[in-house]
Amino acid sequence: MTHAAEDLGPGPEPVDVLGRLHDATRRAGVPGPAAVIGDWLGHAAILAPSIRLDAGVAPPDRPRGWWFGHVSFPDRVAEAALPATVGGVTDGVLVFDGDRWSYRSVTAMPCPEWIRACVTPTRAADPPRPWTTAWTAPPRAPHREAVAACLDAIIAGEVYQACICTRYRGELTGAAVDLARSGIAALAPRKAAFLSGTWGSVVSFSPETFLRRTGDDVVSSPIKGTVPASTDPTVLLTSIKDVAENIMIVDLVRNDLGRVAVAGSVTVPELLVTRPAPGVWHLVSTVAARVPPQVGTGDLLDATFPPGSVTGAPKLRARELLRRWETDARGVYCGAIGVVEPDGDLDLNVAIRTVEIAPDNTMHLGVGGGITIDSDPDREWQECLDKAASIVSLEHPGLGHPGV
Structure with a gap:
């Protein structure tokens, strides 16, 4: 399946774009973002601006878009706090290649303005909200x-x-997305990821x-x-x-x-x-x-x-x-x-x-x-x-x- 790519130019760091997307989706009342940051398929970051992640949606062979999610360790899954498998598919993603952002879509639609606004370089980045x-x-x-x-x-x-x-x-006081932003910025792990939904959140600093x-x-x-x-x-x-x-x-x-x-x-x-x-x-x-x-x-x-x-x-x-x-x-x-x-x-x-x-x-x-x-x-x-x-x-x- 082919997908169109639209160059959006230079912009903020992925952790700052993640924060902007989170705020924008909350204001709009739509599902929040997901992100993989570090070294992923040759990119420095791939972000789903808004994606519904549901239990039971396993990694597909060829999704009709981009699948994000997790698959838990397969033993004793009934005892775990989060669902065994969580996933979702989006038809458009933001991709960061170290100095420039692009928007990629399977529908060939142009980047929505609210997403474009999240990667504008002229706006100062908001720091993560307080968390402990x-x-x-x-x-x-x-x-x-x-x-x-x-x-x-x-x-x-x-x-x-x-x-x-x-x-x-x-115990976390604050939002998982702010823990993720702070941790990824501080630790710079090779295979960082952020997933969230009504089922909970996953913040990964994996190497x-x-x-x-x-x-x-x-x-x-x-x-x-x-x-x-x-x-x-x-x-x-x-x-x-x-x-x-x-x-x-x-x-x-x-x-x-x-x-x-x-x-x-x-x-x-x-x-x-x-x-x-x-x-x-x-x-x-x-x-x-x-x-x-x-x-x-x-x-x-x-x-x-x-x-x-x-x-x-x-x-x-x-x-x-x-x-x-x-x-x-x-x-x-x-x-x-x-x-x-x-x-x-x-x-x-x-x-x-x-x-x-x-x-x-x-x-x-x-x-x-x-x-x-x-x-x-x-x-x-x-x-x-x-x-x-x-x-x-x-x-x-x-x-x-x-x-x-």
């Missing part, structure tokens, strides 16, 4: 017990590794690409291996535990993509690359494949979801054990969030560093890490704290933070 968060850290003991159980399972040969997760609980499809080419960039931002990242490359953890998941992702890829097309163009993320350094690899044209979004997800980096190896047995070991349902955390374009191209993050906000403004923030035979329970706990630190310490510009 109050977080409660998870108890340490259940996580240690889960790590110990995982180590026993590794020794027994049931799994090679598994990702053990816990979660923070919190990880789960699946990106352009034409028949698919890539996945699993993250395994983490140290605090203050640490020399080269220690990841000399860590037996982190290197082994990453390579195991690379093999798992190769196997997953191999189920739908053209024979012989699965490659690993990047192996064990250190990259910065909010508050930490990560060890990242990239697996690439070519898929036949008849393989759609549903086929890709059937073969690869949930992401290997947040489950374990072997994946099915790890999931069975995680359902017993973890005290809370993961919900959107460790699922996927993103966009599908009219031609079937898609970009989905791994929903880590992701805040789930219920309609009553209660929040959840999942954190976790991969456990291998070399894991130390105390270091694994510290890794959880390190991953959460940049988010739980976020504050509105000009306002203090109440702490954890």
Whole structure:
């Protein structure tokens, strides 16, 4: 499906346009915006100016527009605070390519004036409205017990590794869109996303690409291996535990993509690359494949979801054990969030560093890490704290933070 593109020229940063769209849609009484910001299908941002996001609308193969939404981690979904799947389709989006905005539409209609006004460069950007968060850290003991159980399972040969997760609980005073704007501006994550509706909101500061499809080419960039931002990242490359953890998941992702890829097309163009993320350094690899044209979004997800980096190896047995070991349902955390374009191209993050906000403004923030035979329970706990630190310490510009 083709779509027309209208150049709108230079304009404000995506987080400021997101705020303007939110205000404009509230005044008009129509559904609010959705956004993916950072590195999405080669763009710095893709924004749906107004989109109704409903429960149960899964990523389609070729939407009649642009699909935005999330798919939750598939286990214990009945226990989660937000719907298992949320999505919606819009026929027009704003696209930012670093210095210019464009409006793209499947109807070939010109950009509506109210949307054009939101990207005008002559208007000063309004700061996010005041907001505060109050977080409660998870108890340490259940996580240690889960790590110990995982180590026993590794020794027994049931799994090679598994990702053990816990979660923070919190309360938000203010609007989710303002938390998103402040956090994206402060953290600059590679795969940020904002979704909202009557069901609640999702604010994602993820650094990880789960699946990106352009034409028949698919890539996945699993993250395994983490140290605090203050640490020399080269220690990841000399860590037996982190290197082994990453390579195991690379093999798992190769196997997953191999189920739908053209024979012989699965490659690993990047192996064990250190990259910065909010508050930490990560060890990242990239697996690439070519898929036949008849393989759609549903086929890709059937073969690869949930992401290997947040489950374990072997994946099915790890999931069975995680359902017993973890005290809370993961919900959107460790699922996927993103966009599908009219031609079937898609970009989905791994929903880590992701805040789930219920309609009553209660929040959840999942954190976790991969456990291998070399894991130390105390270091694994510290890794959880390190991953959460940049988010739980976020504050509105000009306002203090109440702490954890």
